[in-house]
Amino acid sequence: MTEDLGTPVLDNHLHLDPRHGRGIEAVEEFVRLGGTHLLVVNKPSWLLGVEPDEPADFRAVFEETLETVAAATEALPGRAWPVLGVHPGLISRLVDERDFSPTEARDLMRGGLEVASEYVADGDALALKSGRPHYDVTDAVWEASNAVTRRAFELGAEVDCAVQLHTEATEDLTDLAAVAEEAGLDPSRVVKHYAAGELAGVTPSVMSDKDRLERAAEAVEPFLMETDFVDDPDRPGMVLGPKTVPRRVRWLLEEGYDEAVRRAHVETPRDVYGIDTEATLERSES
Numbered sequence: 588m589t590e591d592l593g594t595p596v597l598d599n600h601l602h603l604d605p606r607h608g609r610g611i612e613a614v615e616e617f618v619r620l621g622g623t624h625l626l627v628v629n630k631p632s633w634l635l636g637v638e639p640d641e642p643a644d645f646r647a648v649f650e651e652t653l654e655t656v657a658a659a660t661e662a663l664p665g666r667a668w669p670v671l672g673v674h675p676g677l678i679s680r681l682v683d684e685r686d687f688s689p690t691e692a693r694d695l696m697r698g699g700l701e702v703a704s705e706y707v708a709d710g711d712a713l714a715l716k717s718g719r720p721h722y723d724v725t726d727a728v729w730e731a732s733n734a735v736t737r738r739a740f741e742l743g744a745e746v747d748c749a750v751q752l753h754t755e756a757t758e759d760l761t762d763l764a765a766v767a768e769e770a771g772l773d774p775s776r777v778v779k780h781y782a783a784g785e786l787a788g789v790t791p792s793v794m795s796d797k798d799r800l801e802r803a804a805e806a807v808e809p810f811l812m813e814t815d816f817v818d819d820p821d822r823p824g825m826v827l828g829p830k831t832v833p834r835r836v837r838w839l840l841e842e843g844y845d846e847a848v849r850r851a852h853v854e855t856p857r858d859v860y861g862i863d864t865e866a867t868l869e870r871s872e873s
């Protein structure tokens with residue numbers, strides 16, 4: 588029995604790992620509760636066993652993600668899209684464990700983003716993923732991370748796509764909005780994943796707990812909803828499960844936030860990514 592919530596339901600940021608985790612079974616669970624569309628972000632390279640020495644080494648990570656997205660699309664009444672990039676935490680692994688200097692790490696990560704942008708240019712991926720560590724780092728690592736993020740914005744402007752960011756917990760990213768603007772990328776097409784209910788500067792992808800969602804709904808600003816489901820058997824319960832977005836959409840509708848549901852699942856996805864979650868939805872007519 589599949590629920591029909593009468594609206595597209597998009598989880599804007601999750602990971603799927605058929606090789607180690609629940610994979611398509613998690614997608615089926617999402618669908619059963621009324622979920623329709625997914626933005627699938629590649630797992631951090633090291634969790635897929637890739638320790639890159641050169642930018643081309645990221646291709647294995649990206650290719651595996653594209654395969655997973657194709658399988659997810661088969662299972663969805665709507666579809667899935669890939670978001671490809673380099674996890675900002677990689678810089679610490681390179682610098683602390685593999686003797687890269689911060690500038691060498693920066694160059695490798697920028698190169699990985701350039702490879703990711705080729706997939707976007709070819710129409711095989713929807714958006715890029717970048718950002719900076721959410722934990723304390725040295726000034727050199729912080730600067731290198733900001734330089735990587737700037738490169739992601741430049742590439743987003745070049746290939747005309749949105750950029751999802753992983754950053755420190757904050758409700759003010761006007762500094763990165765200014766960097767995006769300088770790089771030629773509209774800051775509204777920069778999306779902070781794991782966001783609170785409100786965010787200055789860029790578009791929030793709100794973690795789907797009720798308090799955050801209520802704030803986002805009341806704020807009458809563009810927002811997206813996500814779980815950051817990691818699909819990692821070693822980290823169960825780290826984040827929200829795949830059922831969460833459809834469940835919270837049902838709750839928002841019950842609370843009378845129909846307009847906010849439309850904002851998060853139709854209008855903001857259209858404005859940020861240029862995707863149409865209604866036209867890409869096939870429902871059996873009843």
Ligand SMILES: [Zn+2]
Nearest residue numbers: 600602628815
């Ligand atoms: Zn994530």
